[in-house]
Amino acid sequence: MGISLSGLASAVANQGGIGVISATGLGLLKTLPGKTYRESNILALYSEIQTARAKTKGVLGVNVLAAATDYGDLLLTALEAGIDLIFIGAGLPLHKPREISDDKWLSILSKTVPIISSGRAARLICTYWQRHYNLIPSAFVIEGPLAGGHLGFKKNKIFHPDNHLEKLFIETSLEIRSFEREWNKPISLIPAGGIFDGADIFRFLRLGAQGVQMATRFVGTHECDADISFKQAYIKCEKKDIAIIDSPVGLPGRAIQNEYLVKISQGRMSPVTCFWKCLKTCDYKKAPYCIAEALRNAQLGKFEEGFAFAGETAYRIEKLVSVKELIDSLVQGYTKELQYFKQKTRLLQSSHRRAR
Numbered sequence: 001m002g003i004s005l006s007g008l009a010s011a012v013a014n015q016g017g018i019g020v021i022s023a024t025g026l027g028l029l030k031t032l033p034g035k036t037y038r039e040s041n042i043l044a045l046y047s048e049i050q051t052a053r054a055k056t057k058g059v060l061g062v063n064v065l066a067a068a069t070d071y072g073d074l075l076l077t078a079l080e081a082g083i084d085l086i087f088i089g090a091g092l093p094l095h096k097p098r099e100i101s102d103d104k105w106l107s108i109l110s111k112t113v114p115i116i117s118s119g120r121a122a123r124l125i126c127t128y129w130q131r132h133y134n135l136i137p138s139a140f141v142i143e144g145p146l147a148g149g150h151l152g153f154k155k156n157k158i159f160h161p162d163n164h165l166e167k168l169f170i171e172t173s174l175e176i177r178s179f180e181r182e183w184n185k186p187i188s189l190i191p192a193g194g195i196f197d198g199a200d201i202f203r204f205l206r207l208g209a210q211g212v213q214m215a216t217r218f219v220g221t222h223e224c225d226a227d228i229s230f231k232q233a234y235i236k237c238e239k240k241d242i243a244i245i246d247s248p249v250g251l252p253g254r255a256i257q258n259e260y261l262v263k264i265s266q267g268r269m270s271p272v273t274c275f276w277k278c279l280k281t282c283d284y285k286k287a288p289y290c291i292a293e294a295l296r297n298a299q300l301g302k303f304e305e306g307f308a309f310a311g312e313t314a315y316r317i318e319k320l321v322s323v324k325e326l327i328d329s330l331v332q333g334y335t336k337e338l339q340y341f342k343q344k345t346r347l348l349q350s351s352h353r354r355a356r
């Protein structure tokens with residue numbers, strides 16, 4: 001929420017990546033005079049996309065939560081603002097929201113990259129889209145349990161070996177293979193969650209990934225749209241501070257432990273005032289705190305009333321760099337790993353030849 005807006009997204013797109021703007025809670029960050037949160041959300045998303053577009057000719061995406069109560073409006077706004085790609089998480093993009101016409105829904109789906117946490121979800125989406133819309137996705141993000149923010153795994157399964165990202169990646173590749181064959185069309189598979197350096201990227205590209213999705217690492221950039229104290233929380237944190245929390249949304253989440261989270265876990269919170277029901281799955285009458293408000297506060301650097309979502313690798317970030325420096329170092333790390341791999345392959349081949 002507010003971590004990747006037009007600043008970070010355009011900087012990433014300018015370096016040849018896909019810059020993604022989060023469409024979540026923009027109305028809370030930028031409430032416009034005389035407008036409701038819902039109206040502000042839509043207007044702010046449109047304006048963020050336009051601002052990013054003015055700064056880059058590169059590829060831009062938005063991240064929309066299927067669990068958002070204004071999901072349909074956000075999708076329509078992104079489409080109207082001319083976005084290139086729509087990443088949909090926190091639920092599967094299966095049913096057409098009522099407010100979207102059939103033709104606009106097809107335009108939205110043609111740009112949609114569903115974010116999933118299992119091969120089963122990929123199969124379900126392909127089967128549903130094929131049957132109802134006569135198409136299949138062009139790409140999926142397969143997000144593993146080391147990611148930051150809300151996680152698509154039960155709390156007791158987060159560290160289960162079955163849920164290693166490599167395993168989920170291979171399982172999902174196998175699930176989508178039959179659809180790729182039937183449609184004679186490749187489906188790009190993009191792993192996410194715990195990918196930190198060029199060597200990690202190399203490992204997944206070797207497995208057949210067409211790209212990777214990274215979030216945590218990009219919080220450690222000057223261009224990240226969060227307050228400087230949000231970024232400093234990443235630089236200061238240690239491995240032991242990365243915690244799994246229960247979110248009022250009904251999912252576990254990964255965040256940096258702080259006093260506010262301790263207060264929540266001890267039940268020392270006042271009743272929640274709900275600005276507007278932003279997420280379908282939030283039972284705000286029972287929730288110990290408002291997650292949207294807590295994340296908004298953290299984005300603004302107000303950690304007495306908020307906390308930072310972060311991936312498992314956040315403690316490895318040592319200093320702030322520019323997006324260009326970060327991407328250059330990832331490319332360098334990748335190239336080094338590739339050279340090492342080629343050298344090792346050549347040595348193995350020559351020792352095989354000698355053995356024969």
Ligand SMILES: Cc1cc2nc3c(=O)[nH]c(=O)nc-3n(C[C@H](O)[C@H](O)[C@H](O)COP(=O)(O)O)c2cc1C
Nearest residue numbers: 089147148149192193194195214215216309310311
């Ligand atoms: C601060 C932060 C905020 C995030 N917010 C969202 C979000 O709004 N929607 C979403 O689908 N994923 C969100 N994520 C998950 C990322 O999009 C990404 O898939 C994941 O964190 C990748 O793992 P990494 O952080 O180890 O690179 C967030 C992650 C972080 C660290």
